[in-house]
Amino acid sequence: MKEEQTFTIKQAAVQTGISEDTIRYYEKIALLPRADRKDNGHRIYRQENINTIQLISCLKKTGMPLEEIRPFLAVSADTDPAEYPELVEHLRSHREDIISQIASLQQVVDFIDMKLEEGKYRRDCSDESQVDVSVKSMGEPKRKTVSTVEMSYFSVSAKAGK
Numbered sequence: 500m501k502e503e504q505t506f507t508i509k510q511a512a513v514q515t516g517i518s519e520d521t522i523r524y525y526e527k528i529a530l531l532p533r534a535d536r537k538d539n540g541h542r543i544y545r546q547e548n549i550n551t552i553q554l555i556s557c558l559k560k561t562g563m564p565l566e567e568i569r570p571f572l573a574v575s576a577d578t579d580p581a582e583y584p585e586l587v588e589h590l591r592s593h594r595e596d597i598i599s600q601i602a603s604l605q606q607v608v609d610f611i612d613m614k615l616e617e618g619k620y621r622r623d624c625s626d627e628s629q630v631d632v633s634v635k636s637m638g639e640p641k642r643k644t645v646s647t648v649e650m651s652y653f654s655v656s657a658k659a660g661k
Contacts, residue, residue, distance in 0.1 A: 503545060508534075511544040515552040522552060530555060530565060530572065561597055 512519045525531040531551060534542035551572060558568045570586055580587050 506544040506549065508542045508544065511549055511552065514549055515556060517552055517556055525552070525555065528565070530569060561593060562600075563593060 506514065508519050508522055511517075511522060515522075522531070526533055531548065534544055534548065537543055554572065555565075555568055558571065559565070567589070570589075574583055574586065
């Protein structure tokens with residue numbers, strides 16, 4: 500019989516991209532089960548622990564709070580999602596939120612692209628010299644339409660930072 504592969508906390512951290520301190524914290528708050536220990540007291544992780552840490556990491560990257568992640572960890576990977584309609588609905592809702600965030604970020608990227616194309620990032624702040632430089636170096640500057648919502652986003656952010 501083949502012996503199950505185990506990992507040290509350092510190996511688990513490298514494999515998952517999560518720090519050793521964070522792994523210990525997840526154990527402390529019972530997001531992860533307490534790790535088994537060797538005779539010398541060092542933690543031992545198994546592949547199922549690595550998979551759980553990776554799931555936590557994935558959901559965390561989406562902005563999901565740890566307490567909202569907890570119910571997903573109680574469900575095994577091979578469980579039929581239909582048995583947990585409330586979790587499926589939660590994931591669908593969370594997915595829609597992420598899609599909305601992506602759309603908002605795309606607007607920001609478009610705005611930044613427009614600013615870069617116009618040459619507004621140059622050190623000289625006078626509009627006239629920027630247009631002159633843009634026209635001389637690139638021909639007629641390209642104009643990208645930006646909604647008032649996009650423009651207000653930056654003016655509000657600038658005011659908030661002051």
